[in-house]
Amino acid sequence: MDRIRRDFTTVTLVMIPVAIAINIAVGQLVVALKLPLYLDSIGTILVAVLAGPLAGLVTGVLANLIWTLTGLAPFAAAFAIVAGIIGLMAGLFAGWGWFRRLWLWLLAGVLTGIVAALVSAPISAYLFGGVMGSGQDFLVAFFRATGASVMQATFGQGIVADPLDKLVSFLLVWLTLRALPKRFLQRFPRVENVTGRPE
Amino acid sequence: MLLALAFAVPWWACALTLFLLVFPLAAVAQVLGPLARTLWKIVLPFAIPILLIQGFFWGEGQVLFTLGPLSFYRAGLIFAAASIARIAMLGGCFLLLSMTTRVDMLMRALVERGLPSQALYLVVTTLQLVPRFQAQAHRIQDAQRTRGLETEGTLWRRAQALVPLIGPLLLASLMDVEERALALEARGFSRRGPRSSLVTLHDSAGQRWLRRFLWTLAVALILFRLFAWVTR
Numbered sequence A: 001m002d003r004i005r006r007d008f009t010t011v012t013l014v015m016i017p018v019a020i021a022i023n024i025a026v027g028q029l030v031v032a033l034k035l036p037l038y039l040d041s042i043g044t045i046l047v048a049v050l051a052g053p054l055a056g057l058v059t060g061v062l063a064n065l066i067w068t069l070t071g072l073a074p075f076a077a078a079f080a081i082v083a084g085i086i087g088l089m090a091g092l093f094a095g096w097g098w099f100r101r102l103w104l105w106l107l108a109g110v111l112t113g114i115v116a117a118l119v120s121a122p123i124s125a126y127l128f129g130g131v132m133g134s135g136q137d138f139l140v141a142f143f144r145a146t147g148a149s150v151m152q153a154t155f156g157q158g159i160v161a162d163p164l165d166k167l168v169s170f171l172l173v174w175l176t177l178r179a180l181p182k183r184f185l186q187r188f189p190r191v192e193n194v195t196g197r198p199e
Numbered sequence B: 001m002l003l004a005l006a007f008a009v010p011w012w013a014c015a016l017t018l019f020l021l022v023f024p025l026a027a028v029a030q031v032l033g034p035l036a037r038t039l040w041k042i043v044l045p046f047a048i049p050i051l052l053i054q055g056f057f058w059g060e061g062q063v064l065f066t067l068g069p070l071s072f073y074r075a076g077l078i079f080a081a082a083s084i085a086r087i088a089m090l091g092g093c094f095l096l097l098s099m100t101t102r103v104d105m106l107m108r109a110l111v112e113r114g115l116p117s118q119a120l121y122l123v124v125t126t127l128q129l130v131p132r133f134q135a136q137a138h139r140i141q142d143a144q145r146t147r148g149l150e151t152e153g154t155l156w157r158r159a160q161a162l163v164p165l166i167g168p169l170l171l172a173s174l175m176d177v178e179e180r181a182l183a184l185e186a187r188g189f190s191r192r193g194p195r196s197s198l199v200t201l202h203d204s205a206g207q208r209w210l211r212r213f214l215w216t217l218a219v220a221l222i223l224f225r226l227f228a229w230v231t232r
Helices: A002-007 A010-033 A042-051 A053-069 A076-095 A102-128 A137-145 A150-179 B002-006 B015-028 B032-057 B074-100 B103-112 B117-146 B155-160 B162-186 B205-230
Strands: B063-067 B070-073
Touching: A002 A053, A010 A042, A010 A053, A010 B117, A010 B162, A042 A053, A042 A076, A042 A150, A042 B162, A053 A076, A053 B117, A076 A102, A102 A150, A150 B162, B032 B074, B103 B117, B117 B162, B155 B162
Parallel strands: none
Antiparallel strands: B063 B070
């Protein structure tokens, strides 16, 4: 309880809206570049590293709910739980000190991606018949053609796309936090995740 | 406010019948035209691939017609139609919500029901930040293109454009955080106790009764589905 109160400082509360806006802006940038990625959880991962797993969870869930409220992506709310889990896992990994070694951090990204695929497959299989209206639909078609069920095909698509997406996201977060001055990072409750020195 | 709670219901209900409810409600709220147009734009990119993928790759059952080496399956068509109906219904509800409900009102109502006031800040600020960030992303894109950054071409070339585009956006927005935190602290953001609001809510008796009715209906539907699922 005490740890939670220390994580949700004013700086954290200010950071969360910024992080959500980052999620949305970067996500749309990637769509504009026509890359086969989403990169719509960079802000969530940033918060998770700097303010702990619970703050990451809150950011992820809120991000998707707000995405729906703005009318930009009406179905984002259905995947709020997935976004929350991504934030939670990123925060836990960072708390175990995985952020300080690049290869461990990238491994954390891949693991998070696998879990994200596992959780989101039933949602998109049930809601959309597995089709997201994106470039990755051909993957679903491919798996269906090999005789997989809707559920298996959707999971197949996720397991190809999500770990790669989270790997790149985690890498970008790592690069960003390395580029920020320590004086700035010092403001956040979990600065030791980045700098390595416990308070 | 009313609509927000109303949409707890249709999720479990039959997709099409409630879809017929959304349009009359939208007409009453005078957003039918924009709602239908946006919904059409959203559903179409889902509908076509769903039809093609599920129709052609179902792999078993009755064949409706054959196109070269591909056969179109009846079961696939039914599955696709059900998915599309569900998407349209869900999309319609969400759109109706976002088109008819003022976010500040919704959040005010939630705070009155016991949500911490910091949550109010989170949501309202985010909604103000998003358009600003989108504008900034555009500015960065233009600026980097002026300097000769290629944002089109092969996959590898487009991937290379990622860091020069995202980097400035992330760094600039993060540096902003500290300043905002100081400004909020100076205005008593973390103090305890109730606050007064500029927004006042009107909640009529009719709205309260309808809300209770919808809650009961939602719970009943969930129980009904659970029961049907268990005894199947």
